[in-house]
Amino acid sequence: MAEQLGSLARTHTCGALRSSDVGASVVLLGWVHRIRDLGALVFLDVRDRHGLTQVVIEQNDPLLDKAKRLRSEFVVAVFGTVERRSAETVNTAVPTGEVEVRVSDLRVLNEARTPPFSIAEDQNVSEETRLRYRYLDLRRPTLQHNIGLRHRITMALRRYFDDQGFYDIETPILTKSTPEGARDFLVPSRVHPGEFYALPQSPQIFKQILMIAGFDRYVQIARCFRDEALRADRQLEFTQVDLEMAFATPSLVFEIVEGALAACFGEIGVEISRPFRRMPYAEAMAKYGSDKPDLRFGLEIQDFGPLFTDSPFGIFREAVAHGGTVRGLVIPGAGSYSRRELDGLVEQARQLGAAGLIYARHTADGVQCSVKAVGDESTRAVLAQSGTTPNDLLVLASGAPDAVSKLLGQLRLQVAKQANLIPEGKWELLWVTDFPLFDWNADENRWDSVNHPFTAPREEDLARLESDPGSVLAKAYDVILNGWELGGGSIRIHDRETQATVFRLLGLSDEDARHRFGFFLESLEYGTPPHGGLALGLDRICALLAGETSIREVIPFPKTTQAVDLMCDAPSTVDPRQLRELSIRVTP
RNA sequence: GGGGUGGUAGUUCAGCUGGUUAGAACGCCGGCCUGUCACGCCGGAGGCCGCGGGUUCGAGUCCCGUCCACCCCGCCA
Numbered sequence: 094m095a096e097q098l099g100s101l102a103r104t105h106t107c108g109a110l111r112s113s114d115v116g117a118s119v120v121l122l123g124w125v126h127r128i129r130d131l132g133a134l135v136f137l138d139v140r141d142r143h144g145l146t147q148v149v150i151e152q153n154d155p156l157l158d159k160a161k162r163l164r165s166e167f168v169v170a171v172f173g174t175v176e177r178r179s180a181e182t183v184n185t186a187v188p189t190g191e192v193e194v195r196v197s198d199l200r201v202l203n204e205a206r207t208p209p210f211s212i213a214e215d216q217n218v219s220e221e222t223r224l225r226y227r228y229l230d231l232r233r234p235t236l237q238h239n240i241g242l243r244h245r246i247t248m249a250l251r252r253y254f255d256d257q258g259f260y261d262i263e264t265p266i267l268t269k270s271t272p273e274g275a276r277d278f279l280v281p282s283r284v285h286p287g288e289f290y291a292l293p294q295s296p297q298i299f300k301q302i303l304m305i306a307g308f309d310r311y312v313q314i315a316r317c318f319r320d321e322a323l324r325a326d327r328q329l330e331f332t333q334v335d336l337e338m339a340f341a342t343p344s345l346v347f348e349i350v351e352g353a354l355a356a357c358f359g360e361i362g363v364e365i366s367r368p369f370r371r372m373p374y375a376e377a378m379a380k381y382g383s384d385k386p387d388l389r390f391g392l393e394i395q396d397f398g399p400l401f402t403d404s405p406f407g408i409f410r411e412a413v414a415h416g417g418t419v420r421g422l423v424i425p426g427a428g429s430y431s432r433r434e435l436d437g438l439v440e441q442a443r444q445l446g447a448a449g450l451i452y453a454r455h456t457a458d459g460v461q462c463s464v465k466a467v468g469d470e471s472t473r474a475v476l477a478q479s480g481t482t483p484n485d486l487l488v489l490a491s492g493a494p495d496a497v498s499k500l501l502g503q504l505r506l507q508v509a510k511q512a513n514l515i516p517e518g519k520w521e522l523l524w525v526t527d528f529p530l531f532d533w534n535a536d537e538n539r540w541d542s543v544n545h546p547f548t549a550p551r552e553e554d555l556a557r558l559e560s561d562p563g564s565v566l567a568k569a570y571d572v573i574l575n576g577w578e579l580g581g582g583s584i585r586i587h588d589r590e591t592q593a594t595v596f597r598l599l600g601l602s603d604e605d606a607r608h609r610f611g612f613f614l615e616s617l618e619y620g621t622p623p624h625g626g627l628a629l630g631l632d633r634i635c636a637l638l639a640g641e642t643s644i645r646e647v648i649p650f651p652k653t654t655q656a657v658d659l660m661c662d663a664p665s666t667v668d669p670r671q672l673r674e675l676s677i678r679v680t681p
Numbered sequence: 682g683g684g685g686u687g688g689u690a691g692u693u694c695a696g697c698u699g700g701u702u703a704g705a706a707c708g709c710c711g712g713c714c715u716g717u718c719a720c721g722c723c724g725g726a727g728g729c730c731g732c733g734g735g736u737u738c739g740a741g742u743c744c745c746g747u748c749c750a751c752c753c754c755g756c757c758a
Contacts, residue, residue, distance in 0.1 A: 207708080217692090219692085548758090
């Protein structure tokens, strides 16, 4: 039977008591972490989020029987006196280990069922069970730490942006659907049958309008919603640190964002060097086969096209002759791979979509290439140019430059992981810049925005906007940490004319544009300052700084890869009356 | 939508080429124990082997389907 808390207040948290508190009368409130019942003597560890304190109940104490009936995770109030532990019984593993509390009263504020997994023991539990009992998982040290870190990072960001003169401004959660980009989450309107709000994929248009409205510097820790497949680094709803500045240049955005990230790193005691490295998109794609290269390790992709213009090996020769190329990377330490390991590597490349993977290496009596037709001379040349030592293995693939690099880029990541080539505790930050503005969409016979339709072209490329859109680069930039995209942004189009041209290239008629963004286009005509900004993925920042590989570990209540909340069982069916009220009928 | 890994006690796992009564550790329950701190010792309970079908004299094990969790591709302006 639970006893009452009444007006009882704790005097100390369970992590607070030190030898300087010896003699004090204290009240501790917390959970029973562990009980050590020695028969005539019971030790009780009482826990809260601040720590653990040992409580002693000795023989002859009328509370002994009560203490023996305690179980894990009961909620208790402990009254007692702080005593110094004898030298032999000090526990150096916990900060409160020099003292213990001799009990004078003990109240059970609540009992607890035996939890499905232990809070006190640091054991692996399947994610399914953890998510089902998230309130228990959250009690465990890892999530207690991660959620605490997330709080500190959030607060550091708020302090930083306040110091930099940013206003924190909220934007609507119920807003207008814009068919570009990710799938929208729709919210039916009861008042307007058949009409829907959309949840924001990002506050993009609102923050631009805030610049037009004269708010200079805006920041928001904004929840965003995208109805797309989930991944370790993607949830249906996620949090952006969304910012925008009037009169912004790319270098101003870089400076502000680098400062913000430095503030985040400060919370884990790491000083990062600034300015960050910068790399054009084209170089990232060519050397790493990715627009978010992981620079913690080498294994850069190299181009060997010119070596194979006259190759006796038809596949390479033809590739180079038809606008393709031959690229490869050196895998350190793989020179001694067995036939089985080599076959495994080739199979791995096939799984990634490669037509084939060719390898070459030095041998005791010369050189070896998996395709004889390449010839010893070419093999020697390519091994020499690539810097392959007798220890290493060179792998090669041919095809369209971007496709080859993308393939090798994925192989690069897999190989690095398998061969343990990724150093721990390294932080490689960089800016990827100069993205193309458009992508050709062959299916729809039009251009697509690489970023979003409000991204400004580089000034030097403006003249080619209509004549050669594919060659136009954007004032867009992503910030990358250890191969994760932490954020992205751009300088925006601020004149009506350029915006209209871009919409036209995207295949949007004036009427379409007016229907979707009419209010926004109109706002551009009322004195829009040049502006730009960026959004950082807060979940990703927290995950990386917490040393986690999934953002679920820094989100209190995440969803599974099937988009289900296992704790509250959402989504779920609703009462038919609710649907009727919304004029919605569900078809089977 | 596609590919991969996994699903056996409350939890984490083992269970070989199909063959007695499906095991271990931790947890849980009971007992003993005055300085433990992952307390120790003794004893005990606990299983729809994810679910459905099939092959077989016999299925945790093989086959097909399906559900769930995780990873990747597609998707994520």
